[in-house]
Amino acid sequence: DDDDDDDDDDDDDDDDDCHWEQDETMPSDEPCAPIFSPFLRLSSVAEACAHDREHYSFDLKEFATKLSLDFFRCVKLINFVRTKVDESKPTSESPISAESCRAILELLIPEAAFWIEDSFLRPFDPEDSLLQSIDAFVANDDDDDWSDDESPPPVGLSPGPAASSESMGVVKDELRALRDELAATKARLELATSLAQKNALADETKSKLLSQPQIAGFGEASGAAEEDYDYYFDSYSHIAIHETMLRDQERMDAYSSAMRPGFFQGKVVLDVGCGTGILSMLAAKAGAAKVIGVDASPKIIDTARVTVEANRLADRVRLVAGKIEDMSAADLGLGREEKVDIVLSEWMGYCLLFESMLPSVLSARDRFMDPRGTMFPNRCGLFIEAWSDRVVSSASRNSGSPSGSPSGSGRSRLEWWRSVQGLDLGPFAELAVKEVSVEVVRPSHVVTSRCRLWDSDLNTCKDSELDFEVPFEVTFKGGSEGGDSFWLDGFVVGFDVDFTESGASSGVKLCTGADRPPTHWKQSLFLLHPLKAPSSPLEGGSKVQGTFKLHRQSNNPRNYDATVSWQAGELIGEQKYAIST
Secondary structure (H helix, E strand, C coil): CHHHHHHHHHHHHHHHHCCCCCCCCCCCCCCECCCCCCCCCECCHHHHHHHHHHHHCCCHHHHHHHCCCCHHHHHHHHHHHHHHHHHCCCCCCCCCCHHHHHHHHHCCCCCCHHHHCHHHHCCCCCCCCCHHHHHHCCCCCCHHHCCCCCCCCCCCCCCCCCCCHHHHHHHHHHHHHHHHHHHHHHHHHHHHHHHHHHHHHHHHHHHHHHCCCCCCCCCCHHHHHHHHHHHHHHHCCCHHHHHHHHCCHHHHHHHHHHCCHHHHCCCEEEEECCCCCHHHHHHHHCCCCEEEEEECCHHHHHHHHHHHHHCCCCCCEEEEECCHHHCCCCCCCCCCCCCEEEEEECCCECCECCCCCHHHHHHHHHHHEEEEEEEECCEEEEEEEEECCCEECHHHHHCCCCCCCCCCCCCCCCHHHHCECCECCHHHHHHHCCECEEECCCHHHECECCEEEEEEECCCCCHHHHCEEEEEEEEECCCHHHCCEECCCEEEEEEEEEEEECCEEEEEEEECCCCCCCCCCCEEEEECCCCCCCCCCEECCCEEEEEEEEEECCCCCCCEEEEEEEEECCEEEEEEEEECC
16 A cells, blocks of 8 residues: 555656646756756756745746746746846755745736836846746647637637637637737847847947056057957958968868867867857867857857857857956856866967967966866967078179179069159168068078077966067078078068877977968068168078067057067177067
8 A cells, every 4th residue: 555655646746747738848858947946956947847836836837827928928037037036145055035935926917017128038047948948838829729619819808708700710810910920020039139249249348448547658548449449359250361261271270180089079178269160160070078169259159150050069069259358157158166178279370479369368278277178289489580582692603693683583672662663662661671571481582590489388378478589590501612692681480389189299280481381371571671681692501690579569469569689790780570450
């Protein structure tokens, strides 16, 4: 008999949990917090609803049916109640009191103001499984479920016992039209909400930039901040720049080759500056258990989310709009103690550091990366070589060619400005030598050995190390015995990054030197002013020593200033440059 009683109890429990009939829409099987016990995480929506019924006498489905709630009113109800419960700050040690619960339930009357407040259409919890199961709570108004003599009246109407089948047919037609209109309105509302969120994000980001304190000596802070917002964040909202990066085969091959499944398997990855989401999706395909992509260009990230869905990776890839510096672990969907295993990013700019995205990546590392985790890539370096626009060989000397005659065009790059269509544009040459030129440099014009300027372990690098002054020494190719000599017309700077797996090299290096296939970064060319450059060629085998200084501009830290000082024998020179938009 005791066993029979136990079986009966189990049946009762099953009936309580299965509050939905088999022919009705079932709620989500996703974990869910009960409305009045938000600190709990139960295994399903049905279990959460059963908890609210048992402990707080609140039956969401029964309540929604009693008030004939439609989709939107049910959404408002859930968000309103969750907001009110949150005001009580319930915990497992101190759950919401019966009195507070009763007070909230007394607010749920048809005349309540919250029913017409659009603010309660915004999810209190974006991950709320209850909101994903709304169809299980609202009245089912599909035509197929109604017979001609069982059509329910619309809310607020009572057709009466004498209503004819003809009048009921009219009502059904009206309901069908209203339902179609509701669906269209819902679609417009979702679009409007999406646009509003994007605009709010842009306004918030811009507001934060404009509120930065004024920097003494550089005019109004608002001007610099607004310029920073306009050109930087907006530039990455245009598809052309993303297409350029995606078409860079060296770039794409390096990242995809380095993402080996054995290393990414089961890892939690944070992709800073995810853009189109390509690296986030590659990480997921390499086996990452969870990938969080962050980008501050809302126009791009909305489309990236669609792309993630289209590639069936939404179960592992989550894209978040905003600046990584402004985000908390909760914003990223991380648990209170959860850390990421890999901080993934393609942060490099011209001359490696231009645009100053690396500080944002380092900030993400310090706040969200497990101490045992790694940056990806995890090492980077900058190198310098001398550049010549003209080469004087022993053959040209023996043939009697004038010393200093440039190869190829017969005149140097800067001399070209003196005769353009028969006009002297020489003053523009003065501008050309003040700015770093980003271009593909011919390997034959690189005339010295390569010198490493700066190397960094990105797992330990500090923001303060991104401004530096370092010495260098390069040696001209050939030797004095061969009779080769070279003009010193400038310096070429390139960079490389390395990818590491658990401390061991993966064998993948992305290099932007002139001797490698071109990338969209090209090379950074520092032209010497003719009056500061050597006035005669330098012999092969001779050395050039100097210092290279790189530091962020005070009024716009995304731009850099550079100073190159050099000495070749008794010849000494120094020149300043800007690396800016």
